Amino acid sequence: MDIEIVVVGEQGKWVLNHARIRIGQDPNCEVSLPAGKYPQVSGQHAVLESADGMVRLGTGGGHSFLNGHPAGAGAILRSGDLLRLGAGGPELRIQFLGREAVTRPIEHAATRIISQPPPSQYEPARSAHEPTRVISTPASTVYSTPPAGTERVSHATQVVPSSPVAQPVQAAAPRAAESGNMRTIEDKLKSLRLILWANLALVALLFVFIVLQSQELNQTHKDLQAFRAQSQTAVGEFMPDLNNRLNSFDQRMDGMDAKIAAAQDRMVQAMNAQEKAAEDRMVNRMNTEIPAMLDKFVTQKMGELKQR
Numbered sequence: 001m002d003i004e005i006v007v008v009g010e011q012g013k014w015v016l017n018h019a020r021i022r023i024g025q026d027p028n029c030e031v032s033l034p035a036g037k038y039p040q041v042s043g044q045h046a047v048l049e050s051a052d053g054m055v056r057l058g059t060g061g062g063h064s065f066l067n068g069h070p071a072g073a074g075a076i077l078r079s080g081d082l083l084r085l086g087a088g089g090p091e092l093r094i095q096f097l098g099r100e101a102v103t104r105p106i107e108h109a110a111t112r113i114i115s116q117p118p119p120s121q122y123e124p125a126r127s128a129h130e131p132t133r134v135i136s137t138p139a140s141t142v143y144s145t146p147p148a149g150t151e152r153v154s155h156a157t158q159v160v161p162s163s164p165v166a167q168p169v170q171a172a173a174p175r176a177a178e179s180g181n182m183r184t185i186e187d188k189l190k191s192l193r194l195i196l197w198a199n200l201a202l203v204a205l206l207f208v209f210i211v212l213q214s215q216e217l218n219q220t221h222k223d224l225q226a227f228r229a230q231s232q233t234a235v236g237e238f239m240p241d242l243n244n245r246l247n248s249f250d251q252r253m254d255g256m257d258a259k260i261a262a263a264q265d266r267m268v269q270a271m272n273a274q275e276k277a278a279e280d281r282m283v284n285r286m287n288t289e290i291p292a293m294l295d296k297f298v299t300q301k302m303g304e305l306k307q308r
Contacts (some may be wrong), residue, residue, distance in 0.1 A: 001050055002097040005031055007090055008082065015097070018040065021048040023092070024061070040089035047075070048094075055096070062086050130180065 004013045014031050022029040024045040025038070033041050040062075047058030055076040056212065057064065064071050065084040077083070079096040 001053075001055075003048065003055065004049070004095040006095070007091045008093055009091075019050050019122065020058070023047070025070045029125055031092075038085070038090050040086035055094070
């Protein structure tokens with residue numbers, strides 16, 4: 001049986017035909033995954049075992065998840081199943097190639113005698129039989145060509161009642177099934193009605209919410225328009241007074257410029273006068289004090305020369 005193993009979302013792909021397929025980081029595994037890329041995968045993480053036309057999950061060294069559910073040894077795989085290696089690890093799609101769907105045979109329970117009326121003097125004893133019951137109906141499993149020596153057996157057991165007593169027993173099962181189906185349908189209809197009423201209530205609440213929001217938006221728009229009109233009116237009322245105040249301020253500023261210019265001129269004149277007076281005092285002092293200092297210096301030097 002050819003088994004195709006594909007890493008979902010990547011380019012890794014293997015097509016193998018082995019009775020035992022090992023999956024893990026070990027290079028000796030039939031499906032070897034790179035260790036650096038998949039740290040969640042152990043050396044021999046999972047094992048696929050093929051036997052009797054079926055593929056089962058064998059004993060491995062790590063945790064595995066089959067179609068999103070935890071799976072242990074013995075779990076049966078079907079074509080198209082997803083096998084995840086560890087939590088958050090890589091996901092592998094398992095495909096069985098070149099196979100046709102074959103339904104497993106249905107097993108039947110033996111017909112049981114449910115009543116046996118006492119024998120009469122004039123007629124022989126008759127037994128009423130319960131119809132054959134299906135005790136297990138496994139899900140359809142994909143098989144390849146049946147192994148050599150295996151025959152397909154079609155079980156079709158039919159019980160023919162040996163007396164009229166069996167007829168009510170055979171008719172009871174369909175009636176019970178019918179009543180069970182009717183109850184199931186009624187329960188589903190009730191659930192649908194509840195869902196419908198819940199949806200209608202939700203739609204009504206949404207409609208009320210939308211109406212309230214629209215009313216609030218309209219009121220806000222009206223308030224904005226009123227505020228805009230009030231602001232325009234206030235600006236129109238205060239603009240003449242503001243213009244008069246600005247004009248008077250401009251006139252005052254013009255007078256201030258002339259005063260400031262005159263003050264600057266007076267300050268320059270005063271500074272010039274002070275500088276000239278300081279220069280005159282300096283010149284007068286130099287003219288009077290320097291000759292006296294020179295005379296004193298000359299007299300001192302003459303005395304020193306005479307002493308020598």
